[in-house]
Amino acid sequence: MSTSRRGFLKGILGTSAAAGAATALPACAPDINPAPVTDVTASAAGTVDLLVTRYPDLEPVGGALTVRVPGEATPLLVLHNKGDGAPDDFSVVSSICTHVGCPLGFDGKDVVCPCHLSRFSSTSGAVLTKPATTPLRTFTAEYNPGTKVLRIDLRAGQADFPAAVNGQVVFPFVEFPELRNNGARVTGTPSGYGRPIFVFRNGDGTLSAVDGVCTHQGCYVEFNEPETRLVCPCHLAAFSRQGAVERQPNTGDGPIPSLKTFTVTETADAVVVTGVA
Numbered sequence: 001m002s003t004s005r006r007g008f009l010k011g012i013l014g015t016s017a018a019a020g021a022a023t024a025l026p027a028c029a030p031d032i033n034p035a036p037v038t039d040v041t042a043s044a045a046g047t048v049d050l051l052v053t054r055y056p057d058l059e060p061v062g063g064a065l066t067v068r069v070p071g072e073a074t075p076l077l078v079l080h081n082k083g084d085g086a087p088d089d090f091s092v093v094s095s096i097c098t099h100v101g102c103p104l105g106f107d108g109k110d111v112v113c114p115c116h117l118s119r120f121s122s123t124s125g126a127v128l129t130k131p132a133t134t135p136l137r138t139f140t141a142e143y144n145p146g147t148k149v150l151r152i153d154l155r156a157g158q159a160d161f162p163a164a165v166n167g168q169v170v171f172p173f174v175e176f177p178e179l180r181n182n183g184a185r186v187t188g189t190p191s192g193y194g195r196p197i198f199v200f201r202n203g204d205g206t207l208s209a210v211d212g213v214c215t216h217q218g219c220y221v222e223f224n225e226p227e228t229r230l231v232c233p234c235h236l237a238a239f240s241r242q243g244a245v246e247r248q249p250n251t252g253d254g255p256i257p258s259l260k261t262f263t264v265t266e267t268a269d270a271v272v273v274t275g276v277a
């Protein structure tokens with residue numbers, strides 16, 4: 001691996017994570033480079049505006065840019081796709097490989113990992129070629145051909161899930177009757193927050209709610225039925241329903257923090273989750 005690629009890993013991932021990713025790079029890895037990096041800040045509404053003409057690495061069809069946003073779990077990989085002849089087809093996925101965490105590049109068609117050559121769909125984030133088995137996260141983005149601004153919405157959510165309003169998500173029992181039952185859970189991505197959350201009615205009747213983004217390298221955790229806890233599909237970290245780390249990632253990267261937790265209260269009519277901001 002070239003010195004510049006080691007330097008890139010350190011710059012994008014930080015020293016300890018870069019060490020792990022660099023170790024993962026085989027000496028014979030082809031020279032597919034991670035996308036160049038830029039730093040931007042999000043608006044108060046959680047949007048990032050990129051004036052595409054300002055970024056020569058992104059402007060041409062086939063271009064790509066790694067965008068770091070303070071507070072985001074992983075950097076974003078912004079891609080200028082060939083599309084079906086459309087010149088302004090952009091998409092945004094997470095920029096860290098779900099295998100063992102290398103920063104990703106783009107060959108003009110697919111997202112490619114320089115480390116072990118996993119390939120991902122540039123639009124859906126789906127795994128096209130192993131060894132990675134977990135898809136990339138995707139983000140909502142809209143390009144304005146008049147202004148040439150690509151707006152990325154970091155807080156987009158599901159239309160069929162309650163939105164976060166002033167940091168609060170309300171689950172009326174008429175819509176979520178399962179939340180009355182011990183052992184139940186509800187999960188989804190609230191608009192206004194943009195990340196999945198889990199709400200649990202635990203076996204003892206208490207309520208808990210946690211963020212669904214793994215604190216290791218930003219993959220989405222899933223509820224694992226056999227383990228009856230949250231497990232990250234990327235490197236198998238496991239978390240309790242209260243967010244506590246119960247198993248460290250299998251990458252040997254060292255201790256990771258607990259999942260972000262929210263305050264949960266209950267009224268006669270609803271479960272209310274606060275702190276979703």
Ligand code: FES
Pocket residue numbers: 024097098099100101102113114115116117118130131132
């Ligand atoms: S880190 Fe191994 S394929 Fe990406």
Ligand code: FES
Pocket residue numbers: 214215216217218219232233234235236237249250
């Ligand atoms: S991203 Fe590595 S264990 Fe979750």
